[in-house]
Amino acid sequence: MGASREPAGTSKRPPPRGDLEEIELSLLLEGIFRKYGFDFRQYAAASLRRRVWRRVYAEGLATISALQDRLLHDPACMERLLLDLSINVTAMFRDPTFYVAFREKVVPALRTYPFTRIWVAGCSTGEEVYSLAILLQEEELYDRTRIYATDINESVLERARAGVFPLDKMQEYTQNYIRAGGTQAFSEYYVAKYDGAQFQRSLIENIVFAQHNLVSDRSFNEFNVIICRNVMIYFDRTLQDRVHRLFYESLITFGVLGLGHKESIRFSPHEEGYEELDPNEKLYRRVA
Numbered sequence: 001m002g003a004s005r006e007p008a009g010t011s012k013r014p015p016p017r018g019d020l021e022e023i024e025l026s027l028l029l030e031g032i033f034r035k036y037g038f039d040f041r042q043y044a045a046a047s048l049r050r051r052v053w054r055r056v057y058a059e060g061l062a063t064i065s066a067l068q069d070r071l072l073h074d075p076a077c078m079e080r081l082l083l084d085l086s087i088n089v090t091a092m093f094r095d096p097t098f099y100v101a102f103r104e105k106v107v108p109a110l111r112t113y114p115f116t117r118i119w120v121a122g123c124s125t126g127e128e129v130y131s132l133a134i135l136l137q138e139e140e141l142y143d144r145t146r147i148y149a150t151d152i153n154e155s156v157l158e159r160a161r162a163g164v165f166p167l168d169k170m171q172e173y174t175q176n177y178i179r180a181g182g183t184q185a186f187s188e189y190y191v192a193k194y195d196g197a198q199f200q201r202s203l204i205e206n207i208v209f210a211q212h213n214l215v216s217d218r219s220f221n222e223f224n225v226i227i228c229r230n231v232m233i234y235f236d237r238t239l240q241d242r243v244h245r246l247f248y249e250s251l252i253t254f255g256v257l258g259l260g261h262k263e264s265i266r267f268s269p270h271e272e273g274y275e276e277l278d279p280n281e282k283l284y285r286r287v288a
């Protein structure tokens with residue numbers, strides 16, 4: 001989705017931090033993990049706390065314990081919290097310079113393989129993976145590529161499969177596409193349907209959308225490229241290290257890792273295993 005979902009009651013601030021709140025929050029996260037398997041126990045604390053309180057107020061409740069009670073008995077409430085916690089903001093050709101670097105520095109390497117496998121982890125509603133499919137189609141690589149697009153959240157994946165994005169975003173996305181090095185008429189990739197833009201179904205022919213939790217699920221490996229942008233910023237250090245291990249183990253030698261502008265492999269346990277392909281665009285190549 002183009003914009004984050006702001007639940008009702010967002011204007012209310014969380015109360016001052018207290019010992020009891022810490023207990024309630026950790027019980028809530030433990031409960032979510034045990035009942036639903038989603039592990040938010042190591043998400044960055046400040047933003048997690050803010051989002052949980054937002055959901056407490058949006059549900060018309062007064063305490064985190066009350067939210068825990070509702071969540072454990074009502075999966076729909078869990079779904080709502082999931083949307084709050086997993087900030088789904090995304091865009092087509094987001095950070096266009098990333099795609100320019102991808103065309104210049106990753107595409108030539110991909111041409112050397114008869115077939116390539118790409119994992120887009122934390123793909124949200126799909127704008128990023130459709131952008132990648134367009135780029136690969138233009139580079140005549142799409143037919144020999146399989147893309148695995150995953151996210152923790154099934155409801156965003158459903159939207160990704162549908163491939164309908166807000167029509168009023170198309171002007172911005174067209175600009176992004178051009179700045180990303182696109183040379184075709186962007187409007188040829190979609191047809192307008194009411195207030196949505198339905199993207200060509202051929203763009204998802206080689207994409208498998210699947211639910212995958214970076215915190216608790218194992219890798220499926222042997223990828224030539226892994227793109228995981230603007231996901232790890234929400235994780236604490238321990239969790240980032242775990243995900244870095246997962247990616248390192250899932251990449252082939254000389255495979256490429258693409259992160260978000262605010263993310264890096266620096267100071268991760270696998271820093272030595274990569275060389276910088278484009279430090280500004282956070283593109284790294286596994287070398288060891």
Ligand SMILES: C[S@@+](CC[C@H](N)C(=O)[O-])C[C@H]1O[C@@H](n2cnc3c(N)ncnc32)[C@H](O)[C@@H]1O
Nearest residue numbers: 086090122124151152153213214215229230231
């Ligand atoms: C801000 S969006 C980034 C979307 C896209 N990668 C981009 O850069 O535009 C973050 C996505 O990460 C997903 N996410 C959060 N925690 C996750 C986890 N543990 N495993 C898999 N995906 C997760 C969220 O559901 C959300 O769709």
